[in-house]
Amino acid sequence: MSTRAPTDLPRLVDVGLIPALNLLTALVISGLVIWVLGEDPFEAMSLMVSGAFGYGEAISYTLYYTTNFIFTGLAVSFAYRCGLFNIGGEGQAVLGGIGILIAALLFKDLPGLLLIPLCIIFGAALGALWAAIPAWLLAKRGSHIVITTIMFNFIAAAFLSYLLVGPLRRAGAQSTESEDIVSAAQLMPLHDVFAFLGMAEGPANMAFVIALLLCLFYGVFMNRTKWGYELRVVGQNPAAARFGGISANRGIMIAMILSGAMAGLMGLNEVLGVQHRLVTNFTSGFGFVGIAVAFMGRHNPIGIILAALLFGALYQGGAEMAFEMPAITRDLVVMIQGLVILFAGALEHMYRPALNRIFANPKKIEAAR
Amino acid sequence: MKKSILIAAALSLMTWGSGAALATSEPVLIYDLGGKFDKSFNEAAYSGAERYRIETGNTYKDFEPTNEAQMEQALKRFARKGAPLVLAIGIAYQTPLEKVAPEFPDVHFTAVDANINLPNVQSVSFREDEGSYLVGMIAAMKSESGSIGFIGGMDIPLIRKFGAGYTQGARSVNPDIKIMENFVGATPTAWNDPIRGGELARSQFARGVDVIYSAAGPTGLGVIQAAKEAQQYAIGVDSNQNHIAPGTVLTSMVKRVDVVVYESMLAASDGTWAPGNAVRGLAEDGVDYAVDEHNAALITDEMTARVEEAKRMIIAGEITLGE
Structure with a gap:
């Protein structure tokens, strides 16, 4: 896999110890900052953990954030495995949300079993469309995908704002939000589905299950299908792909369409699952966090789920901390999240040389020489 | 539903003794997404709350949400902890409040900019x-x-x-x-x-x-x-x-968001807080030129x-x- 650095480390150290050490470093530094601010860092950290997993509703909120991050993380990974850096998850999620809402309003008389799949199709289609345009521009004109996808975020935000001030505005409302969707379109909350487990009430809903299924789809598609194979070859070496008879342009289009569809489906969680309406800024930067999730998860389906869970816990636990501790503002919570991204993502290999010396197999090193 | 609440309560007691069970008697101020120190709208709410704190010596809690979902979460959370008054600043709280307020009939809510008719909500908007x-x-x-x-x-x-x-x-x-x-x-x-x-x-x-x-x-x-x-x-x-x-x-x-926040906190502390839907214009000194x-x-x-x-x-x- 191109994304993994060459390693002589035992697999358990590679996938377990290194991320744990990185996370620990980030938390220690966060703790220092909290201490400087005059709060007890141990209490803060225990609030963070208990706030994320300590009681039923907290778990539900953690899973709700996790759901968003799985969708946007998958979106980034689909594109990245084809060598494309899709930073437009935010905009694609906006368009997906619009598609989902339009389907939910247009077909509101249909029963839920038909209505929800229609919403999924509309959301995925609009998200895919929003990613397909930059992909087409890259394939035909060579426009840089990072630039175009970022720009498309702004167009999407402006479009959403226009819709919510104009055609989709809730009658008589001063705030920018749409009409409520019918109850048939609403996704079942997990505490109803798993009532027999005694799950506490909260925002987590069936979109979480859909997100997990999409992770399965991602794994199968990438590793078991011809399209997934082609896409990875294009990502690793476009010239070799062309030589082997694989169309790079087709790979780009497929990767971006799937990527946009994943981001678009984030709207399922927000629109059909939690808010039951479309509000401005419902994406709240989840599209950007998806980049960190995908890279921390090393573009592996299980990894993405775990990384999404970590960020979900940071979001929910961080909110809990801000609720409880007056000196801790939301900016500090963002800082802690940033430190985790810095150490677990950007400085991922910081401890690797040292660990290499400790754990490396001397025979392998000999062989490498 | 009752069962799930019991389990949640039990869980929260078992682990860490989470804050969820603690009660609070302070009024709570929840800002709009713009943030506390915006030198404008939210800061007006903050200065009203500060005036209340300085003049009465009572304390209050405040919270800045980072996204829409946290608005509802914050309302519920502080209501469940038994805050006597929860003030929500900004039009974005309209829908979350309509959902949360009926679940907590004993908690008083004051909403600025929103327009809500519920027996435990006081909403104030401005002309x-x-x-x-x-x-x-x-x-x-x-x-x-x-x-x-x-x-x-x-x-x-x-x-x-x-x-x-x-x-x-x-x-x-x-x-x-x-x-x-x-x-x-x-x-x-x-x-x-x-x-x-x-x-x-x-x-x-x-x-x-x-x-x-x-x-x-x-x-x-x-x-x-x-x-x-x-x-x-x-x-x-x-x-x-x-x-x-x-x-x-x-x-x-x-x-005068500050006046609304100040008056509402004061009214809650001396027991004169009353629900209702008010619009404050020039006549009510809600808006003016300075x-x-x-x-x-x-x-x-x-x-x-x-x-x-x-x-x-x-x-x-x-x-x-x-x-």
Whole structure:
């Protein structure tokens, strides 16, 4: 896999110890900052953990954030495995949300079993469309995908704002939000589905299950299908792909369409699952966090789920901390999240040389020489 | 549902002794997404709460949400902990409050800018158009070029209301006045972009505008800065911003969010808090134009007389706003 650095480390150290050490470093530094601010860092950290997993509703909120991050993380990974850096998850999620809402309003008389799949199709289609345009521009004109996808975020935000001030505005409302969707379109909350487990009430809903299924789809598609194979070859070496008879342009289009569809489906969680309406800024930067999730998860389906869970816990636990501790503002919570991204993502290999010396197999090193 | 609550409570007691079970007797103030220190709308709420804290010696809690989902979460959380009063600042709380308030009939909620009819909610909104009408008149009387500007933050109905009142007020003074209108953006960052606010202001000044009214939160600080550099006038919003650049800030359209927060907290502590749906305009001192030592020299007696006359007529219902 191109994304993994060459390693002589035992697999358990590679996938377990290194991320744990990185996370620990980030938390220690966060703790220092909290201490400087005059709060007890141990209490803060225990609030963070208990706030994320300590009681039923907290778990539900953690899973709700996790759901968003799985969708946007998958979106980034689909594109990245084809060598494309899709930073437009935010905009694609906006368009997906619009598609989902339009389907939910247009077909509101249909029963839920038909209505929800229609919403999924509309959301995925609009998200895919929003990613397909930059992909087409890259394939035909060579426009840089990072630039175009970022720009498309702004167009999407402006479009959403226009819709919510104009055609989709809730009658008589001063705030920018749409009409409520019918109850048939609403996704079942997990505490109803798993009532027999005694799950506490909260925002987590069936979109979480859909997100997990999409992770399965991602794994199968990438590793078991011809399209997934082609896409990875294009990502690793476009010239070799062309030589082997694989169309790079087709790979780009497929990767971006799937990527946009994943981001678009984030709207399922927000629109059909939690808010039951479309509000401005419902994406709240989840599209950007998806980049960190995908890279921390090393573009592996299980990894993405775990990384999404970590960020979900940071979001929910961080909110809990801000609720409880007056000196801790939301900016500090963002800082802690940033430190985790810095150490677990950007400085991922910081401890690797040292660990290499400790754990490396001397025979392998000999062989490498 | 009862069972799940029991289990949640048991879980929270078992692990860490989480704060969820602790009770609080302090009022709680929850800001809008713009954040506490925006020198404008949210900060007005903060200064009202601070006034309550200093004058009564009682404390309060506050919270800044980072996304929409946290609004509902925060309302529920503080309500469950038994806060006597939860104040929600901003129109975005309309829908979350309609959902949460009925679940906690014993908790009092005060909503600013929203409009909710529930037995345990006091909602207060403002006639921003009335205050904007008056500053529109001042702008038109002060303008020598015959063209004035309006810079809105995010293009939402509430901000259009500011613009509409301003336009109507200016036209009442000079029917031929040219009014240039710009919005900063389509995302919530529009409230927090003084650089772009300054750019829009400079471009309006370059096209002959000599007074600009900005209804854009902290973005308006950029407008005031640009006005100062161009030696033109700016009009502040929400809080009294006259002191930011004396001689440049012609006046401010103040929206007394601070008074609402202060009065509501005070009423909750002495037991006189009452639900209801109130709209505060000029008559209720909910909005006004600000004159203080920083701008007294800019407002002539003749201007004051005309504006006060219009104010009287609006209160008396002789001028109707908004068509």
